[in-house]
Amino acid sequence: MAKVAIMRTLMGLVATAMLLDLVAAVDYTVGAPNGGWDQSTDLQSWATSQTFSVGDNIVFQYSSTHDVLEVSESDYNSCATGSPISTSRSSPTRIALTTAGSRYFICGISNHCSQGMKVQIDAAAASSPAPPQGTTPSAPSPPTDGPTGNSPPPPVTGETVDPPSSAITLKMAAGSILGFGFLVMMLLSL
Numbered sequence: 001m002a003k004v005a006i007m008r009t010l011m012g013l014v015a016t017a018m019l020l021d022l023v024a025a026v027d028y029t030v031g032a033p034n035g036g037w038d039q040s041t042d043l044q045s046w047a048t049s050q051t052f053s054v055g056d057n058i059v060f061q062y063s064s065t066h067d068v069l070e071v072s073e074s075d076y077n078s079c080a081t082g083s084p085i086s087t088s089r090s091s092p093t094r095i096a097l098t099t100a101g102s103r104y105f106i107c108g109i110s111n112h113c114s115q116g117m118k119v120q121i122d123a124a125a126a127s128s129p130a131p132p133q134g135t136t137p138s139a140p141s142p143p144t145d146g147p148t149g150n151s152p153p154p155p156v157t158g159e160t161v162d163p164p165s166s167a168i169t170l171k172m173a174a175g176s177i178l179g180f181g182f183l184v185m186m187l188l189s190l
């Protein structure tokens, strides 16, 4: 009996975690969809067109002729590559935005940074899920008696806004696999 209760609790927890993961986190592929981590993409315009929040991830995808250095603001401004906070040379590089604030990334190869291969990421505090105007998920009204003919069609409330990056599907897949693996491990240990 206890096992069944534990299993149900675990399954509920895993399902909840997967759901929260799906709703909350967004992967932003740098420069996507029309560009990338290279010298020909207007990376600053890309960054300012996005809204990054704590919990999101920044994903750099690049060829072997580039790398990713996280640097200080002053090193970012001067394209100084001598003392990076971190260095990554194997694409894809995935950066988790764990705190609010600004982070600075440059390419450390040759003079790519001064050619524009740099991006500032401003992460906002994780926003509470305040729905935009007009989509307030109010309680569904009770069904009317028969077809009155003048009630508007119900709004589609289950529709999610497409994230700016298509990488959310990868995130969902990874979360599902992790959640399922966790569940199996817990069941085996019982």
Ligand SMILES: [Cu+2]
Pocket: 038, 065, 066, 067, 107, 108, 109, 112, 113, 117
């Ligand atoms: Cu480069």
